[in-house]
Amino acid sequence: MIFKTDPSEFQSLLEDTSAMRGGYADGAYFAESYDDVCEVLRRCHQTRTRVTISGNGTGTTGGRIPFGGVALAMPKLNRILNVKKNPDGTGVATVQAATLLFDLQQTVEAEGLFYPPDPTERLCFIGATIANNSSGARTFKYGPTRNYVGRLKLALPSGDLLEVRRGEIFADDSGVLAFETQSGARYEVPVPTYRMPNVSKHVAGYYAAPKMDLIDLFIGSEGTLGVVLEADLKLLPKPERIFGGLAYFADEARLLAFVDEARARSRDATSPSDLSARAIEFFDKRSLDFLRPKYPQIPSDAVGAIFFEQEITSETEDALLQAWLSLMESRGALIERSWIALTPAEQQDLRAFRHALPASVNEWYAKFKQRKISTDMAVPHHRFPELMRSYQTKCEAEGFDYVLFGHIGDAHLHLNILPKNDAEARRARELYRVFVREAIAMGGTISAEHGVGKLKAELLVEMFGEDGIRQMTRVKKSLDPNLILNVGNLIPEAYLAD
Numbered sequence: 001m002i003f004k005t006d007p008s009e010f011q012s013l014l015e016d017t018s019a020m021r022g023g024y025a026d027g028a029y030f031a032e033s034y035d036d037v038c039e040v041l042r043r044c045h046q047t048r049t050r051v052t053i054s055g056n057g058t059g060t061t062g063g064r065i066p067f068g069g070v071a072l073a074m075p076k077l078n079r080i081l082n083v084k085k086n087p088d089g090t091g092v093a094t095v096q097a098a099t100l101l102f103d104l105q106q107t108v109e110a111e112g113l114f115y116p117p118d119p120t121e122r123l124c125f126i127g128a129t130i131a132n133n134s135s136g137a138r139t140f141k142y143g144p145t146r147n148y149v150g151r152l153k154l155a156l157p158s159g160d161l162l163e164v165r166r167g168e169i170f171a172d173d174s175g176v177l178a179f180e181t182q183s184g185a186r187y188e189v190p191v192p193t194y195r196m197p198n199v200s201k202h203v204a205g206y207y208a209a210p211k212m213d214l215i216d217l218f219i220g221s222e223g224t225l226g227v228v229l230e231a232d233l234k235l236l237p238k239p240e241r242i243f244g245g246l247a248y249f250a251d252e253a254r255l256l257a258f259v260d261e262a263r264a265r266s267r268d269a270t271s272p273s274d275l276s277a278r279a280i281e282f283f284d285k286r287s288l289d290f291l292r293p294k295y296p297q298i299p300s301d302a303v304g305a306i307f308f309e310q311e312i313t314s315e316t317e318d319a320l321l322q323a324w325l326s327l328m329e330s331r332g333a334l335i336e337r338s339w340i341a342l343t344p345a346e347q348q349d350l351r352a353f354r355h356a357l358p359a360s361v362n363e364w365y366a367k368f369k370q371r372k373i374s375t376d377m378a379v380p381h382h383r384f385p386e387l388m389r390s391y392q393t394k395c396e397a398e399g400f401d402y403v404l405f406g407h408i409g410d411a412h413l414h415l416n417i418l419p420k421n422d423a424e425a426r427r428a429r430e431l432y433r434v435f436v437r438e439a440i441a442m443g444g445t446i447s448a449e450h451g452v453g454k455l456k457a458e459l460l461v462e463m464f465g466e467d468g469i470r471q472m473t474r475v476k477k478s479l480d481p482n483l484i485l486n487v488g489n490l491i492p493e494a495y496l497a498d
């Protein structure tokens, strides 16, 4: 294992894509084995030294940025250990934490298998996607990472190894998750009693439910309860083919009606020949304007666009293509100028278009040295139009530049306000807090997919209240009594001191 103390040699570990500044550490460990990780944690547990786990730095919330203590990276733990195909066409992949999502997808697809979770950014580590319960466009059909994790090998903050399989350990009737590690250490974790919001996607705070499975506590815990070392991931049969589309609209009301119908028909689909989107994604007019320098073919009269993907077989292709074209026509899409991607190469171009927006927005923030002001709230579907209107009218009233895009199929859009100077950034942050309160009041979540990290820890208090945060603190202390692991993520530090 290498330990570096010269900050210039681990500068990249002090950053992610949030543009959060000021990260620092006394050194960085580069672990090469599970034992290395356990050894670092054992030492730091004894000396009460903070450890911040590093993935590949694509996170947007400052989660991997250390403020003191040491950074822990493990880029060499990047092996796909096994891919097993079952007779029914499904499978299981066993992977190490630093396996790139992109590599996993390529490898299993070559075997005719499919790993559905697909955050737009594929250069992330699987361990981090588990720690963040990541999701993405295909979550509309397939749900988030949580649904695919069957086993985890973890290093707990004490340095103890824990192997946990789905379906083995559940909370008891008194709401306690009790378990033993491989070395025989016993833990008892009080399951929080707060209610999770009734939304399609939610990753803010610890998962909690009566009789919950222990594995679900670690998924989405943002590295605050343990280091993910290895996982078994459920694989599905690879869809035979897909096609994608980008439907432009000159009228936003018609675009929203298109989304409502596409969503309802997808949810009601019962046969492979029924229209059933695996992704329904939105771009507002300003997003299209933002992308136009790279994509001059975007129609000038388009006020928005919907990106969708549909899985097909050679038998269903014609009928499904016709179904989507009819839907576009009946809902008034600019059909002549819309984009249907039939071949893998065209689909790659379309995905590149989809990815170009968040990537360009992140570049914009970096260039203007502004901290990202991006919403990640999701609300119950029936409240979604209200939140979307609020985003638009309040940003217009303030005269802000912004782009609004994302996972409209899951009632989850990213509003990115683009302040031109610090004074505007301060006003934008105030408005952001207004939107957070509105989303919470609508029964929503402060984070549907990007997580809380350090940037949004204070907002978690608004969502769950002080009592909810104290319950999370009890979970944290039951697994990390010396408070060393990923401190600052999720739970504001003041609550840990209680």
Ligand SMILES: Cc1cc2nc3c(=O)[nH]c(=O)nc-3n(C[C@H](O)[C@H](O)[C@H](O)COP(=O)(O)OP(=O)(O)OC[C@H]3O[C@@H](n4cnc5c(N)ncnc54)[C@H](O)[C@@H]3O)c2cc1C
Binding pocket: 016, 017, 052, 053, 054, 055, 056, 057, 058, 059, 060, 062, 063, 064, 097, 118, 119, 120, 121, 123, 124, 125, 126, 127, 128, 129, 130, 131, 132, 133, 134, 135, 136, 137, 222, 223, 224, 226, 227, 228, 229, 358, 359, 362, 449, 450, 453, 486, 489
């Ligand atoms: C352009 C762009 C688009 C994106 N789109 C999406 C999207 O659609 N959906 C989505 O969900 N996310 C999205 N993201 C966010 C990001 O890709 C995910 O959060 C991803 O999981 C981060 O992976 P990483 O390896 O880069 O982790 P990092 O940024 O390095 O770390 C993220 C967090 O995970 C913790 N962590 C890392 N490894 C481990 C481990 N082994 N054990 C425990 N904790 C660990 C870190 O401490 C940190 O708190 C996007 C990011 C970008 C830049």
